[in-house]
Amino acid sequence: MTLEEFETIRVEREGPVDWLVLNRPQALNSINTQMVTELRHYFHGLSENASTRIVVMRGEGRAFCAGLDIKQAGSTTDDAGHRPVGGGWGFQGYLAEVYIAMRRCPQPIISLLHGPVCGGGFAFALASDIRIAAESVRMNAAFIRIGLSSCDMGTSYFLPRLVGTALASELMLTGRFIKAQRALATGLVSEVVADADLGAAALPYLEEMLTTSPMGLRLTKEGLNMAIDANSLESAMAIENRNQVLCSRSEDAKEGMKAFLEKRPPVYTGR
Secondary structure (H helix, E strand, C coil): CCHHHCCCEEEEEECCEEEEEECCHHHCCCECHHHHHHHHHHHHHHCCCCCCCEEEEEECCCCCECCECHHHCCCCCCCCCCCCCCCCCCHHHHHHHHHHHHHHCCCCEEEEECCEEECHHHHHHHHCCEEEEECCCEEECHHHHHCCCCCCCCHHHHHHHHHCHHHHHHHHHHCCCEEHHHHHHCCCCCEEECHHHHHHHCHHHHHHHCCCCHHHHHHHHHHHHHHHCCCCHHHHHHHHHHHHHHHHCCHHHHHHHHHHHCCCCCCCCCC
């Protein structure tokens, strides 16, 4: 499968940045089996993609992602007739592997959130590294509102780590919506902007991350993910020591220190 063959998502490549667009606007970008297949293909491919340094994820139309497409929830195959198999859990595991791939890929992911961000769409936002919200955003763990558990698609892992157990419990046990200003106040999103300014709001983050060395950026994401689950300070520092030794041996580290002393922007080559 190539990028040109995607139908439910679109990837717009601008140099080292991929703009990943959820592209089912007629269905509020709700998740069907074909979208899962395409997202799995895209995110799994990032681990061997050295040219893409950052991913910006957004939704086409009036929503970021309204969650699972309930109308197609009973389908057992994608549009090509393939039956999803996710670690023996069927579609449940098939979709869950997308969120794991989002965390495992070395590229930082910025999610631009607007309109409904529900259920599995909420989990897309939580699995991202940076979240920017438009004023129209309405996010919830919708699973519990349709007879399911809110412990789904990594929500029970991500949400308490982002906002604490008390707020995570409130949102997951009730399924109530959290809107832009409360999301900002609780640290769930980095900033809130007008809907018309959402795309532009990502640019300062991109500019600053692109001034870092490729290895340093990737190892920072990896190190953060591992440190969150470290069982001791020593464990976290072992990861930090390993990352710093790897970076310090690179040509980019030498260039970065030289540029600092010479008071000029560094020119990184990825070596």
